[in-house]
Amino acid sequence: MDHESAVLELVDLIPSGRATTYGRIAAALGSGGPRQVAAVLARSGGAVTWWRVVRADGTLPPALTDRARPHWLAEGTPRTERGLDLSQALWDPCLDLSPAELSAALDGMAP
DNA sequence: GCCGTGACTCGCA
DNA sequence: CTGCGAGCCACGG
Numbered sequence: 001m002d003h004e005s006a007v008l009e010l011v012d013l014i015p016s017g018r019a020t021t022y023g024r025i026a027a028a029l030g031s032g033g034p035r036q037v038a039a040v041l042a043r044s045g046g047a048v049t050w051w052r053v054v055r056a057d058g059t060l061p062p063a064l065t066d067r068a069r070p071h072w073l074a075e076g077t078p079r080t081e082r083g084l085d086l087s088q089a090l091w092d093p094c095l096d097l098s099p100a101e102l103s104a105a106l107d108g109m110a111p
Numbered sequence: 112g113c114c115g116t117g118a119c120t121c122g123c124a
Numbered sequence: 125c126t127g128c129g130a131g132c133c134a135c136g137g
Contacts, residue, residue, distance in 0.1 A: 003134065003135095004134080004135085021119090021120095022118080022119055022120085023119070023120065026119090031133090031134090032132090032133060032134060033119075033120085033131090033132045033133055033134085034118095034119040034120060034132080035116095035117060035118090035119050035120090035132065035133065035134080036117095036119095036132090036133060036134045036135080037118090037119085038117070038118045038119060039116085039117065039118080039133090039134065039135060040134080040135085041118060042117080042118050043135075043136090050118080053118085054118095055118080055119065055120085056119075056120060056121085057120095060118065061118060063118090064118060
């Protein structure tokens with residue numbers, strides 16, 4: 001299990017209609033930082049549900065917001081004008097994921 | 112193995 | 125409210 005796969009796997013576990021941030025994922029992994037999560041998603045090229053991962057303020061760069069909006073609408077994700085309403089949509093792996101699921105996704109990455 | 116890069120974050124002006 | 129700067133660290137060259 002490497003860091004990259006763990007990121008992709010964790011992103012894949014985000015429930016429909018919810019979202020999390022680059023930072024929360026990084027925190028759940030216990031290693032790397034937000035930029036690494038972003039780098040992995042960028043490289044994955046749409047092979048995962050990347051639209052459920054947003055910045056700490058609930059927005060994405062404009063180009064990505066345009067592509068993500070249809071998904072948010074289809075999934076009923078709580079939105080604001082600029083992006084997502086994280087006070088309602090936020091899904092934190094550490095809190096909303098069962099320990100078993102979390103450890104399965106990390107597969108021994110976090111201490 | 113060193114080096115530039117970036118879909119980030121946070122504090123401060 | 126907006127903007128800037130420094131810290132961040134795995135990935136690919």
